[in-house]
Amino acid sequence: MAKLTAGLGMSHVPAIGAAVDKGKTSEPYWKPLFDGFEFSKRWMASNRPDAVILVYNDHATAFSLDIIPTFAIGCAESFKVADEGWGRRPVPDVAGHPELAAHIAQSAIEDEFDLTIVNKMDVDHGLTVPLTLMFGQPAQWPCRVVPFAVNVVQYPPPSGMRCYKLGRSLRRAVESFDSDIDVQIWGTGGMSHQLQGPRAGLINQTFDKAFLDGLTADPYGLASIPRVDYLREAGSEGIELVMWLIMRGALNEQAEEIYRFYHVPASNTAVGHIILQDR
Amino acid sequence: MALEKPYSDIPGTTVFDTDMARRGYHLNQFCMSLMRAENRERFRADERTYLDEWAMSEEQRQAVMARDYNRLIELGGNIYFLAKIFGTDGTTFQQAAAKMTGVSEEEYLKMMVSGGRPPQGNLYVSERRRG
Secondary structure: OOEEEEEEEEOOOHHHHHHHHOOOOOOOOOHHHHHOOHHHHHHHHHOOOOEEEEEEOOOOOOOOOOOOOOEEEEOOOEEOEOEOOOOEOOOOOEEOOHHHHHHHHHHHHHOOOOOEEEOOOOEOHHHHHHHHHHHOOOOOOOOEEEEEEEOOOOOOOOOHHHHHHHHHHHHHHHHOOOOOOEEEEEEEOOOOEOOOOOOOOEOOHHHHHHHHHHHHHOHHHHHOOOHHHHHHHHOOOHHHHHHHHHHHHOOOOOOEEEEEEEEEEEOOEEEEEEEEEOO | OOOOOOOOOOOOOOOOOHHHHHHOHHHHHHHHHOOOHHHHHHHHHOHHHHHHOOOOOHHHHHHHHHOOHHHHHHOOOOHHHHHHHHHHOOOOHHHHHHHHHOOOHHHHHHHHHOOOEOOOOOOOHHHHHHO
């Protein structure tokens, strides 16, 4: 049977991808951020999964306002890197894991989580920036990916608790997949940031650090945070953090924190990162 | 009975909820159309004509032409959709954020590098009134 081995949390700021694509990672503005991911790249080299369930959100790329699925699972064999309006990122297309994705879809829907099944979808920076942070600039991504898109653009997004419980369901799904593969789950987005209006630029380091603490020590307590607290405390776009709770819900409560990193800023955003090993 | 909106007292913040999304549907779909290079070219060549093809309000069209992002947000625009306009203009997210907060790009960058806008005084409208 498949094993869920680790969960990672990380931001997916588009400017991070642009910094890598344009060779700016050693510039003084960017160096401290990329230094913070050096450990993770080494860790990843010796803990490479066969597949990643990559929880992210689409940013008005694959989903316009025509159709807004709360939870969408990508079941295709491959996913093209989207042109978000300023040209495609120079990164490889993403190989899916249709068998695992189909299995998860059936398991989770039977378990009362009504996922939207997507068989054709381009993926944007929300999915490709985390791959870049963990794997650098390879000719092909070294593992297969099940894109798992969550609506956090149009309010209300799913609650933290709903996300946490969904994570548990995803774990059950992985553990009943009849193939001896290692699977990781990544929760992406956040941390505190607001991109819009007169309050743009809000960063709340106290909130972010408490969130990282809670992720390891008190995930259920963290899952109880209401939506309005994210909006108020972590900024209107900081509510992306609910996606980290899907990742956390998929791990054992006793998961071990291997590494964490926090940095302000990347463009308008506080960047957070955590590696949790299941045990 | 109306739904409770506990987020209505967050200063300087418009939450893109279902009411706002309904109001901004055509505006945001216009923005979405700018993901295609040929549409960006047509828009650049004649903004007014291009905007007239969309079932937007005149107020929304004027705000697009003025690049008044705060107004566009009040009129139902969502920032990820509006990003297609400033992408078309070659404006970065950081430049757009500076504009929305009413400071120069340099001042905005300086604020971000020094840790961003602090939460103190920025979480409740009532806090702001107290100054």
